[in-house]
Amino acid sequence: MKSSVSPAQRAAPPRSRTTSAMLLAGVLLTSSGCAVANSAGGDTGRADGRTLRVVLTQEPPTLEPCEASLTGTGVVVRSNITEPLVERDPTSGALNPLLATGWKQTAPRTWTFDIRSGVTFQNGAPFTAEDAAFSIDRAVNSDLACNVEGYVFGDEDLEVKAVNDGSLTVTTEKPDPILPLRLSFVEVVPRTTDAKAKVRVPIGTGPFAVRSWQPGAAISLDRFDDYWGKAPDFARARYVWRSDASVRAAMIDKGEAEIAVALDPMEAEKDTTVAYPNNETTALRLDGREAPLDDIRVRRAIDLAVDREGIIDALLGGLAEPAGQLVPPGVVGHSDQIEPPRQNVAKARALVREATADGVPTDRQITLVARNGMFAGVSETAEALQYQMQEIGLNVRVRMADTATQLQYQLRPLPKNVGPIALLIMHGNQAGDAAFTTSQYLLSDGPQSTFGTDALDRRIASAGAMSGEKRQKAFADLLTEQNQSVVQYAHIAHMNGLLGLSRSIRYEPNSATGDEMRLAEVHSAKGAKH
Template sequence: MLLAGAVLMSSGCAVANSAGGDTGRADGRTLRVVLTQEPPTLEPCEASLTGTGVVVRSNITEPLVERDPTSGELNPLLATTWKQTAPRTWTFDIRSGVTFQNGAPFTAKDAAFSIDRAVNSDLACNVEGYVFGNDDLEVEAVNDGRLTVTTEKPDPILPLRLSFVEIVPRTTDTEAKVRVPVGTGPYAVRSWQAGAAISLDRFDGYWGEAPAFARARYVWRSDASVRAAMIDKGEAEIAVALDPMEAEKDTTVAYPNNETTALRLDGREPPLDDIRVRRAIDSAVDRDGIVDALLGGLAEPAGQLVPPGVVGHSDGIEAPRQDVAEARALVREAEADGVPTDRQITLVARNGMFSGVSETAEALQYQMRQIGLNVRVRMADTATHLQYQLRPLPEDVGPVALLIMHGNQAGDAAFTTSQYLLSDGPQSTFGTETLDRRIAEAGALSGHERQQAFAGLLAEQNESVVQYAHLAHMNGLLGLSPSIRYEPDSATGDELRLTEVRPAEGAKH
């Protein structure tokens, strides 16, 4: 996915402490984290981007409410309570006694400003399109301790949406995105050495529980083996996105990272405009083989775009079993009706999307060729892959099967369906009027009815549209030094909360 998929950029590093920034010494007071890439920005309104959120969210800045990634419940943060006070209006009571890292007190006026800046401005924040679409919000600070937010139409999950809006002081620039943010979080930015490292200091004025480590330092290495070596050599306490080959080590831990891989089949061009061909591809995929042989067993075969724990996920939607005979029969049937099944399909995948991505693309190419389709693989850089992923989609490129990785960090299928299943969704190539109507109807529901409606339309996609051949619900692999204790969860890949990291018993800090 665009939001939650990490954008991997090469730093050309060959050894742990080569170019790209020194992590510093193991002093027991500094938490050293090695990422896959330098964050593209630290702008809080871009914190729904994985590369930004992993540093910013809940560390430097905070939202009004916070979703528990395990239970899915919303917990109070900068807002203490919230309720729907009119069909289109929600009212939030603001936490008192909170101070920004610049010394200014936090009030409802700052919350109103932050929402307006992120959602209603011309800054083109990522959170605006992904979380709120084209809808503006009417925001009012009733007084210092109370905020009202009014939507264009009733929105039962507005508090969840607002969990993606990071709160900043009302003195923050509204004409341009900021390089070094100010927030209410437990850490403040000390320095950002471009191309080298980001350093944070513990904010002594933090309203909540103080983090265990006085400092945090982020560096980045594009090579997963280098990141793993930094843990082994005591050069970092946390390393993200390790290769499955490291999974047997005592210094690694696997966790569901809410990412789902899939092939998006562009239904605008033959032969992929024929549902029989799309169904054939879905049947041709050997999900178990890919998971076991290429993903190191660190994934689960998938039959839908959202993983367990997300509203709308259905245990009743099972991953299809490979059936080559059935797939061949569907292709032959389409060919007999004049569908040009010999036309070359380009399978586009992004370099560095996940460990084993190129081998996975080649396996999919082989499996599609097995059933009589003509497929070539194109491994692309991030910029090129985005051209295929987002509207406006490229023209005159022939039929495309795009390997995507979608992460639903919000925990609700509305964020998936609006992007990936609507006929004109930003990351959808086609759809149906029926499915569009069902998506709109599901979005107006809440509770059990919402769950059932989204589960039903995900099943409908598999029956009547088949825009996606789902592959796997992915797991992440985190490297952890024996000197610390941390339990990753499904949010870890998007927001690594430093306050949850503790020294191991007996370690100095």
């Protein structure tokens, strides 16, 4: 759904979408090569009808369950190998029972969970409330520095107690109206799991178990025959990875894979591809610790320089919507009142000139860091943003980075003595609540924030204690405030994913597919189990 344009924005109309697309294409022709879909090799496995073959953009950095909120890990681990107590329906937002059959708030700071009986781990051990308590304690209260701890729980520790095999209590430091939602991110592992070190091959209660992980080649899973739920159609699954989108698409065409993720928009017209809103939002995070990005006029100028519609049309195949905030529609806290800024080069140049006149070193080189494989067309998008920032008088260079390097720039502790950084990020709010975005990206000391204000910090804390309509309004208001008084982000687009699907399978992607692709939801087109 496209946002309408306010009268104030109409006063300075941007370049037309057609002209923008032509300009972006022209700027990038000299530096963008054409990829050739070379052979996928023999490590994908044969099309035997029993193995579901999935091709990813890159090898998962880890299969450690407490890191499953990382997209590269979660897409393999979540709800396939391991499971949480509670799962969120990605379409309705409703919380559904999984390893917990029910829950209720039994005191202002305490929630009680009923634990499902008859569940077995892949090592043969029975699942009880003790395993659930151990898993929460290991992920949230330990020194493992799990991503789920920072992303979902921040600095808060939980008091966890197994009352008996079938009952668990979780007590928070202060009342938390969305604790069950937070716990949907904690994957359950056996209490025999190493509590002092992250594991390479996880054990869980999910429908698939890890058979092997060949570094640099493939990850293979086997169907877990003692799974407590409905058995998946496929007996095996095999993940491989190819960084080139055209190669991933060719693997579907050649019958070398059943599912290929993150295809290039140029593949959108095929009957073997399907587009879906993937809850991801792209943005430039502007490091306010360093000049010239420490000046709000420069940050606001960058926000006005971005040609969102041109980038979407020319580089993203139209498979996105212009963004003015970090959370897309459907997430609690999304504001329908925030309209994506329209490009206004003249106003942006004037802001840069004003800052320059006041002594801001606007000629200092800004490094625009982007991650290879983040989305189809990421390098071209980075180059377009570089051009648009240079158009308003800024000095910008692009640095394309691998995942490990990009994470050094994205997560605290942030690198020092690297100069001003504009980091291209893609944020997916898997949980459907703006609390998970604001605690990470807007708090002044948030794990993925470079700066903020005390006033905004107080508003974030206040909104997090609310529920219902009050919660929705409070978060929408503070997202508006970020755009007015902080401008840490130049938002670009709410993204759509493009999935390649073999004609031999049936699968309907949803907004969670990019973060947790549930293999049990993939069915044979012939309707038979294999």
